[in-house]
Amino acid sequence: xxxxxxxxxxxxxxxxxKTFLVEIKSLNGKQFELNLKLTPLLRPSEFAIRSMLSExxxxxxxxxxxxxKENGGSGAxxxxxxxxxxxxxxxxxxxxxxxxxxxxxxxxxxxxxPDVVTPNSDSLNEQELKQFMQIVANAIGELNKHRKLxxxxxxxxxxxxxxxxxxxxxxxxxxxxxxxxxxxxxxxxKLEEQVGKxxxxxxxxxxxxxxxxxxxxxSEEQVRLRNHCDYFLNILKETDESKGxxxxxxxxxIGREINTTGAKAYDSAIQKLVxxxxxxxxxxxxxxxNVL
Numbered sequence: 013x014x015x016x017x018x019x020x021x022x023x024x025x026x027x028x029x030k031t032f033l034v035e036i037k038s039l040n041g042k043q044f045e046l047n048l049k050l051t052p053l054l055r056p057s058e059f060a061i062r063s064m065l066s067e068x069x070x071x072x073x074x075x076x077x078x079x080x081k082e083n084g085g086s087g088a089x090x091x092x093x094x095x096x097x098x099x100x101x102x103x104x105x106x107x108x109x110x111x112x113x114x115x116x117x118x119x120x121x122x123x124x125x126p127d128v129v130t131p132n133s134d135s136l137n138e139q140e141l142k143q144f145m146q147i148v149a150n151a152i153g154e155l156n157k158h159r160k161l162x163x164x165x166x167x168x169x170x171x172x173x174x175x176x177x178x179x180x181x182x183x184x185x186x187x188x189x190x191x192x193x194x195x196x197x198x199x200x201x202k203l204e205e206q207v208g209k210x211x212x213x214x215x216x217x218x219x220x221x222x223x224x225x226x227x228x229x230x231s232e233e234q235v236r237l238r239n240h241c242d243y244f245l246n247i248l249k250e251t252d253e254s255k256g257x258x259x260x261x262x263x264x265x266i267g268r269e270i271n272t273t274g275a276k277a278y279d280s281a282i283q284k285l286v287x288x289x290x291x292x293x294x295x296x297x298x299x300x301x302n303v304l
Contacts, residue, residue, distance in 0.1 A: 014170075015253055015304040016162030017041065017072040021155030024081065027136065027143035031081045034151040036065070038159070040302045041073035049077045052127060057141055061148060068152050070254050071304055078148075079126065096128050159304065166299050167248055170259075173296040174241050177266065180285045180292075181237055184273065188230065191279045228276045237269040256303035263300060267293050 017040040024033045030053075044066055050058060065076060099122055107114050123129050136144060244262045247255055270293060274286035 013251065013253075014163035014167040014248065014255070015156070015159040016166055016302050017159070017256070017304050018162060018302060019155040019158030021151040021153065021158070023147050023151035023154065025143075025147045025150065027147065028140040030136075030140065032144055032147050033077075033079045033081050034147050035077045036069075036151050036155050037075045038069060038072040038155055041071065044069065044071055045073045047073075047075045049075075051078060051080045053080060053136065054078060054144070057136065057144070060141075060145065064145065064148055065152070068149075069155070071256065090129070091123070092128050095125075096122050099125050099128070163303070166303055169299055170296055171245065171248065173292045173299070174244055176292045177270075177289050178238065178241050180289045181234060181241075184230075184282050184285050185234055187279065187281055187285075188234075191277075191282065194279075228278060230273050230276050230282075233269045233273045233276070237266060237273070240266045240269065254304050256300060259300045259303060260297070263293065263297055 017038055019038045021036045022034070024031065026032075046062060046065060048058065048062060048065075050061070054061070061076075061078075065074060100118070103118070104114060106112075240262055244259060244266070247258055247262065267290075270286060270289045274283060274290075277283055277286065
């Protein structure tokens with residue numbers, strides 16, 4: 013089971029006489045990186061909100077925006093004059109540049125902009141905070157549904173990539189004995205052409221060829237490659253939610269064995285298969301970057 017790091021969650025519900033809109037967007041990232049935008053009413057609860065997001069989302073570049081959509085109560089509000097002026101001044105400059113008159117209705121638009129009008133209460137009471145945290149949890153739940161759907165697609169693609177690598181590895185295993193015989197024949201033929209068939213010690217030549225063949229033997233690399241691929245597929249079956257880093261480490265090991273195989277092959281057919289394996293590996297690496 014895999015989860016992607018990308019997703020979107022949204023929840024709009026009431027907490028007491030206030031209605032909150034929570035929107036969370038997640039993209040891939042190496043660590044947990046949170047960009048949190050809150051209304052002033054929620055500043056005292058910022059640490060609790062950050063802790064919930066960190067515990068439940070774990071990794072990724074997270075953008076979370078919380079806005080107070082309505083205030084159904086009759087309590088007093090505060091108008092942030094400095095904020096209103098900060099919004100108004102650029103509009104006035106643009107209007108002056110274009111010789112336009114600002115409508116008297118601009119005030120109503122200004123009052124609807126973020127943080128211009130805020131409730132007088134400094135924080136939520138205990139019951140309202142509990143209700144609000146549930147709204148955040150609901151938004152996280154929606155985001156995780158998206159993560160799971162994308163994770164299912166990632167898992168299918170990664171299984172295909174690893175199975176393709178294993179298929180190419182099987183072809184290399186079939187070619188390996190033929191490669192060794194061909195290399196021995198080529199070495200013997202070249203030696204005979206250079207010094208003549210009767211002018212060398214065949215036993216000594218056999219010993220030297222055995223030593224040479226052992227130096228370029230790729231059987232150990234192939235065994236380790238199969239083991240790494242099997243381990244990768246087993247990790248996909250694990251129940252841990254966060255395993256992107258582990259999968260990335262295993263792909264590095266797979267890449268090391270593929271590269272060593274290519275360096276020691278000295279065979280055009282095997283080299284072509286190595287190139288195909290590298291192509292599958294790079295595609296798998298790109299996909300793993302998105303895994304939680």
